Amino acid sequence: MATIGMERINKVYMNGFHAVHDLSLTVDEGEFMVLVGPSGCGKTTVLRMIAGLEDISSGELRFGEKLVNNLEPKERDIAMVFQNYALYPHMTVAQNIAFSLKLRKMPKGEIRQKVEEAANILGLTEWLDRKPKELSGGQRQRVAMGRALVREPSVFLMDEPLSNLDAKLRVKMRTEVRRIQERLGVATVYVTHDQTEAMTMGDRVAVLKDGALLQVDTPQALYDRPVNQFVGAFIGSPAMNLYQAEMANRGRSLKLGSQVLTLPDTILVARPALSTYSGKQLTVGIRPEDLSARPHLSTSGNTLRCEITLVEALGSELMVHFTIDANLIQVEQVNSQEQDILSDKNEGVARLDPSVPVKAGDKLTLEVKLERLHFFDPTGNAIYD
Amino acid sequence: MAVVANELPKVRRSPTNTKIKRDTHSKRLARIGWAFSTPALLFVALVTIFPIGFSLALSLSNVSVTGNGFSLQGFTFSNYYELLNSSTWRYAMEFTVFYTIATVLVELILGTAIALILERLTKGRGPMMALLLLPWSMITVISAELWQYIYEGTYGVLQSMFSAVGLGSPVFLGSPTPAVVSMMVADIWKTTPFVAVIVVAGLVMLPSEVFEAAAVDGASSWTTFWRITFPLLRPTIAIAVLFRILQAFGLFDLPFVLTGGGPGTSTTSLALLSYKVMFQNIDYGPGAAVAVSATLLVIVGSLLFLRVFKAQVGKEELQ
Numbered sequence: 001m002a003t004i005g006m007e008r009i010n011k012v013y014m015n016g017f018h019a020v021h022d023l024s025l026t027v028d029e030g031e032f033m034v035l036v037g038p039s040g041c042g043k044t045t046v047l048r049m050i051a052g053l054e055d056i057s058s059g060e061l062r063f064g065e066k067l068v069n070n071l072e073p074k075e076r077d078i079a080m081v082f083q084n085y086a087l088y089p090h091m092t093v094a095q096n097i098a099f100s101l102k103l104r105k106m107p108k109g110e111i112r113q114k115v116e117e118a119a120n121i122l123g124l125t126e127w128l129d130r131k132p133k134e135l136s137g138g139q140r141q142r143v144a145m146g147r148a149l150v151r152e153p154s155v156f157l158m159d160e161p162l163s164n165l166d167a168k169l170r171v172k173m174r175t176e177v178r179r180i181q182e183r184l185g186v187a188t189v190y191v192t193h194d195q196t197e198a199m200t201m202g203d204r205v206a207v208l209k210d211g212a213l214l215q216v217d218t219p220q221a222l223y224d225r226p227v228n229q230f231v232g233a234f235i236g237s238p239a240m241n242l243y244q245a246e247m248a249n250r251g252r253s254l255k256l257g258s259q260v261l262t263l264p265d266t267i268l269v270a271r272p273a274l275s276t277y278s279g280k281q282l283t284v285g286i287r288p289e290d291l292s293a294r295p296h297l298s299t300s301g302n303t304l305r306c307e308i309t310l311v312e313a314l315g316s317e318l319m320v321h322f323t324i325d326a327n328l329i330q331v332e333q334v335n336s337q338e339q340d341i342l343s344d345k346n347e348g349v350a351r352l353d354p355s356v357p358v359k360a361g362d363k364l365t366l367e368v369k370l371e372r373l374h375f376f377d378p379t380g381n382a383i384y385d
Numbered sequence: 386m387a388v389v390a391n392e393l394p395k396v397r398r399s400p401t402n403t404k405i406k407r408d409t410h411s412k413r414l415a416r417i418g419w420a421f422s423t424p425a426l427l428f429v430a431l432v433t434i435f436p437i438g439f440s441l442a443l444s445l446s447n448v449s450v451t452g453n454g455f456s457l458q459g460f461t462f463s464n465y466y467e468l469l470n471s472s473t474w475r476y477a478m479e480f481t482v483f484y485t486i487a488t489v490l491v492e493l494i495l496g497t498a499i500a501l502i503l504e505r506l507t508k509g510r511g512p513m514m515a516l517l518l519l520p521w522s523m524i525t526v527i528s529a530e531l532w533q534y535i536y537e538g539t540y541g542v543l544q545s546m547f548s549a550v551g552l553g554s555p556v557f558l559g560s561p562t563p564a565v566v567s568m569m570v571a572d573i574w575k576t577t578p579f580v581a582v583i584v585v586a587g588l589v590m591l592p593s594e595v596f597e598a599a600a601v602d603g604a605s606s607w608t609t610f611w612r613i614t615f616p617l618l619r620p621t622i623a624i625a626v627l628f629r630i631l632q633a634f635g636l637f638d639l640p641f642v643l644t645g646g647g648p649g650t651s652t653t654s655l656a657l658l659s660y661k662v663m664f665q666n667i668d669y670g671p672g673a674a675v676a677v678s679a680t681l682l683v684i685v686g687s688l689l690f691l692r693v694f695k696a697q698v699g700k701e702e703l704q
Contacts, residue, residue, distance in 0.1 A: 051601060074601070080598070082598060084594055085593070086594035088595060088598070089595070090616040092560070147598075153546075
C-alpha cells in the first residue's frame with residue numbers, strides 16, 4: 001500500500017518529442033484515479049513511466065516516500081493490466097495467474113490456493129486449464145485482472161483494459177473492475193480515452209491534453225466546473241454545445257447570432273468578470289440537458305428558436321439535433337470520436353423529454369437554464385470570477 | 386397461396402445456382418493453375434523424381450558395367466546386404482548422424498544468442514544482418530576452399546597463428562578427430578547466420594506487451610528467456626532446425642573439398658560415400674543403395690524431429 005506521487009514529471013523522447021509536460025499528480029492510497037484524454041495526449045506514457053516501462057526524463061516519481069524513478073519494473077511491486085491483456089499464450093489460465101507468485105518462490109500449496117481464490121472471484125474456475133486463445137475476450141480480460149489480483153501489489157495500473165471488449169461487456173466489466181480495485185484497496189491508475197468510463201469509474205479523473213494535465217477532480221466537479229472549454233466539451237455525452245456569443249448591455253444580455261438571452265443578475269453576481277466582456281466575444285457552453293422544449297413558439301429572454309435536423313429516440317429521452325444561426329465552436333480532438341460524420345458541423349444537441357412531439361424539420365423553442373450556462377474567454381479558459 | 390408456391394422454389398433455387406456457378410468458377414481457376422504449373426512440374430519430375438526412382442531401381446538391380454555404359458540385369462537385394470555388412474557404410478551413417486546433431490545443436494545455440502543480440506540492436510541492425518549473412522551467401526565450395534587455406538598444414542593461416550603464439554604446429558585436417566572438428570567449425574561458421582536470421586524474424590514477431598507483463602511480474606532476463614521467449618520461439622526454431630537437418634544430412638561439398646572424406650574414411654558422409662562408390666569405384670548398384678539409405682535417413686530424421694516438435698508447431702501461435 002502506497003500513494004503515488006508525481007512531481008513535475010516530463011517525458012522527452014529521443015526524437016525530441018515532448019510527450020508529457022511538468023505533470024504533478026498525487027494518487028492516494030486506495031484511490032481510483034482515471035487518466036483520460038484524446039489519443040496522443042500522453043496518458044499511456046504516464047502510466048508506463050509509473051510502471052517503469054518507460055524512462056522518466058525529469059521530475060520525481062514516488063511510491064509513498066520512496067523515490068522509484070530508477071527502479072526496474074520488477075522492483076516496484078506493481079500489477080498492470082495491458083490493453084491487449086498480454087497473457088502468456090503458451091501458459092494455461094492457472095499458470096498465467098500463478099506466474100508472478102512462482103517467481104517469488106511462494107510455496108506451491110499457497111500458490112494453488114491463491115489462484116483458486118482469484119479464479120473463484122473472477123468466475124474462471126472451470127477455465128483454469130485452458131490456454132488464453134481458447135477464451136473469449138471478456139475471459140481473457142478477467143485472467144489479466146486475476147494476475148493482478150493474486151499479486152496484492154502496492155500500486156495497480158490499467159491501460160485501457162476494456163477497449164477491446166464489445167459495448168455490452170464493457171459496461172459490465174466497468175463494475176467488475178471497480179469491485180476488484182476496491183478489494184485490492186491500493187492506489188490505482190486507470191488510463192482510458194472514453195470519458196464515460198472515466199466518469200463512471202474514477203474517484204477522481206485527470207484530464208490530459210497534449211501531454212499536459214488540464215484538470216484533476218471528482219467526476220461531478222469536472223462536469224460542473226470545467227477549467228476550460230476543452231474539458232467542458234470532452235467530459236459529458238453528448239458533448240456540451242459551445243457557441244460563439246457576444247456579451248452586451250454590461251453583461252446583461254448575450255447575443256447568439258440573431259437571438260438574445262437575457263442573463264439574470266444572479267449570474268453577474270456570481271461572476272462579476274462577465275461584465276468586463278461587454279461588447280466582446282466569448283464562448284458560451286450549454287449542456288444538452290440544460291435545454292428543454294417550450295410548448296409554444298413564444299419567446300422570451302431565456303429561449304432560443306431553432307430548427308430540428310434530427311431526432312434520436314432513446315426511449316427514456318430524445319436526443320434532438322438542431323441548428324440556430326449562431327456559430328458553433330468545434331473543440332479540436334474532442335468531436336472526432338463522438339460526432340457522427342454525417343451530421344452537420346453546425347448542429348447542437350438537446351436532451352429532451354420523450355413526450356415532446358418533435359420531428360426533423362420542425363421549428364422549436366428551447367428554454368435555456370441560464371444559471372447553468374458555462375462561459376469561456378477567447379483563449380478557452382472558463383470564467384468563474 | 387399460389388403465388389407463394391410459385392415463389393418458393395425460386396427462392397430455394399437461387400443459392401444452389403450461385404453455388405454451382407462458384408464451383409465452375411473455382412474449377413476453371415484450378416484448371417488454369419494446373420496449366421501454368423505443368424511445365425514446372427514436368428521439369429521437377431525430370432530432374433528430381435526420375436533420378437530418385439532410377440537410383441531406387443539401380444539399388445535393387447544387378448548392374449553390369451561395360452565399355453558402352455551399364456545395364457540392369459535382374460532384381461536383387463544383394464546391394465543392400467553388401468551395405469549392411471560394410472563397416473565403411475556403418476561408419477558413414479554414424480558420422481552423418483553425429484555430425485548433423487552436433488553442428489545443428491551448436492548452430493542453434495549460437496544462432497539464437499546472435500539473434501537475441503541483433504534484436505536488441507536499435508541502430509545498425511540492417512548492416513549487421515548483411516555482414517552476418519555474408520558467410521551464408523557464399524557458395525559452399527568457395528567457403529570450403531577458404532577454410533582449406535586456413536587449415537592448410539604448411540602454409541595455412543591458423544598454422545602460422547598457432548606457431549606465432551608458441552603453440553607449436555597442430556594438425557587440423559591430417560588426423561581424424563581434428564579433421565571432423567575442423568570441418569564442423571567451417572560448417573557452423575557458414576550456417577549459424579541462417580539460424581540467426583530465422584530466429585530474429587521469429588523474435589521480431591513476438592508481442593512486446595507479453596515481455597512487459599513479464600517484467601512487471603518480476604521476471605529476470607534469464608527467466609524471461611526460458612519461460613517466455615524460448616517457448617514462444619519454438620515454432621520458429623523448429624523450422625530453422627528442420628531446414629538445417631535436411632541440409633546437414635546431405636553433407637557433401639565440405640568434406641569433398643576439405644578432406645576428400647579422409648583421413649581414411651573419418652569424414653566420409655553418406656552422400657560422399659555414395660558418390661565415391663558410384664563414380665570412383667564404378668559400383669553403381671551399391672552406390673545407389675548408399676544414396677537410397679541417405680534418403681531414408683533424411684526422411685526418418687525429419688519425421689522424428691517433426692514428431693517431437695509437432696506438439697509445438699502451430700499450437701503455440703499467438704492469441
